[in-house]
Amino acid sequence: MTALEVRDLVKDFTIRSGLRHSRFRAVDNVSFTLTPGRTVALVGESGSGKSTVARMIARLEKPTAGRITLTGPDGGRIADRVYRDHVQMVFQDPFASLNPFHTVEHHLARPLKLHGRAKGGEDTRRKVEQLLERVNLTPAADIARRRPHELSGGQRQRVAIARALAPGARIVIADEPVSMLDVSIRLGVLNLLARLQREDDLAVLYITHDLATARHFSDDILVMYRGRVVERGPADDVILDPRHPYTRILAAAAPDPDAGGRGRLAREPRIEPAGNSKLPGDDPGCTFRDRCPSAMDVCSRLPEDFAVAYDHYAKCWLHADGERGTNPATEGANA
Numbered sequence: 001m002t003a004l005e006v007r008d009l010v011k012d013f014t015i016r017s018g019l020r021h022s023r024f025r026a027v028d029n030v031s032f033t034l035t036p037g038r039t040v041a042l043v044g045e046s047g048s049g050k051s052t053v054a055r056m057i058a059r060l061e062k063p064t065a066g067r068i069t070l071t072g073p074d075g076g077r078i079a080d081r082v083y084r085d086h087v088q089m090v091f092q093d094p095f096a097s098l099n100p101f102h103t104v105e106h107h108l109a110r111p112l113k114l115h116g117r118a119k120g121g122e123d124t125r126r127k128v129e130q131l132l133e134r135v136n137l138t139p140a141a142d143i144a145r146r147r148p149h150e151l152s153g154g155q156r157q158r159v160a161i162a163r164a165l166a167p168g169a170r171i172v173i174a175d176e177p178v179s180m181l182d183v184s185i186r187l188g189v190l191n192l193l194a195r196l197q198r199e200d201d202l203a204v205l206y207i208t209h210d211l212a213t214a215r216h217f218s219d220d221i222l223v224m225y226r227g228r229v230v231e232r233g234p235a236d237d238v239i240l241d242p243r244h245p246y247t248r249i250l251a252a253a254a255p256d257p258d259a260g261g262r263g264r265l266a267r268e269p270r271i272e273p274a275g276n277s278k279l280p281g282d283d284p285g286c287t288f289r290d291r292c293p294s295a296m297d298v299c300s301r302l303p304e305d306f307a308v309a310y311d312h313y314a315k316c317w318l319h320a321d322g323e324r325g326t327n328p329a330t331e332g333a334n335a
């Protein structure tokens with residue numbers, strides 16, 4: 001099976017303010033594994049580092065430290081030159097991710113040819129139409145001739161999803177794939193992603209602010225705060241029985257979708273790097289302690305991932321009495 005392992009990933013950015021330079025740690029020792037047929041959701045407020053993780057996996061940013069390893073069905077490492085055949089990204093903004101000058105056909109034919117999945121004009125045209133049909137864009141021949149501005153936002157995002165599938169990707173990184181779409185069509189696009197995942201046995205990383213869809217569409221949830229994963233576990237457990245004080249605040253702030261709310265995380269103000277008196281990478285303790293209602297003296301030291309239930313971990317001293325240190329993500333097995 002094709003799997004992607006992220007291990008101890010770190011990303012530092014340099015911030016320039018006049019003549020002063022400082023370093024800011026946006027991602028701090030993040031580890032998880034993506035496996036076929038499973039969705040891992042990465043949730044957290046704005047600025048917690050989710051997109052930076054996605055961009056490193058998509059090779060749009062270089063990690064400062066840590067490693068991202070793609071392994072094939074035989075368990076062997078997949079070579080760098082074919083990495084993009086296997087790992088594709090769906091971006092938040094379908095308007096920006098498609099070139100307004102090119103037709104839909106061009107957007108899909110290019111990756112098909114580039115990755116050797118179509119040969120000759122007729123074969124390419126047929127495969128473009130097949131891809132469009134898979135994402136419910138019909139009549140495919142008509143859609144293929146259009147340019148992005150002739151499509152709705154939802155249709156554009158479906159083209160972006162088809163483009164991610166064109167190289168035969170096994171791993172899909174979906175960074176807030178529906179947050180810019182009209183609320184009425186979001187569920188349709190997420191259901192489409194879920195169907196394609198089942199049909200192709202894809203491994204999906206779903207990045208979102210939306211706890212309700214994270215729970216519904218994911219098997220596991222990782223909660224990020226200031227660059228660190230502070231809680232991880234099966235989706236239902238993390239949402240229904242959050243154990244890290246930060247996750248508890250998030251879950252309490254998210255309206256209950258069953259009560260008619262939208263189940264969306266409060267978008268808190270972005271944490272500006274220059275404003276941090278202690279940067280996550282420099283902070284030897286828990287970075288949530290200045291906001292934590294349960295902060296204790298021991299929080300000035302960094303907690304490890306304490307087991308709070310089966311396969312469920314919280315990076316919080318409140319759970320130090322629990323079973324220790326068998327976090328599969330940090331022990332090398334599946335997250």
Ligand SMILES: Nc1ncnc2c1ncn2[C@@H]1O[C@H](COP(=O)(O)OP(=O)(O)OP(=O)(O)O)[C@@H](O)[C@H]1O
Nearest residue numbers: 013026045046047048049050051052053271272273
């Ligand atoms: N190229 C960059 N240079 C400097 N700082 C950056 C850069 N890219 C991201 N950051 C900072 O890194 C932190 C993490 O950003 P990131 O976009 O990964 O967060 P996020 O959780 O995805 O937020 P959002 O949900 O708003 O997209 C933020 O403080 C951001 O300002």
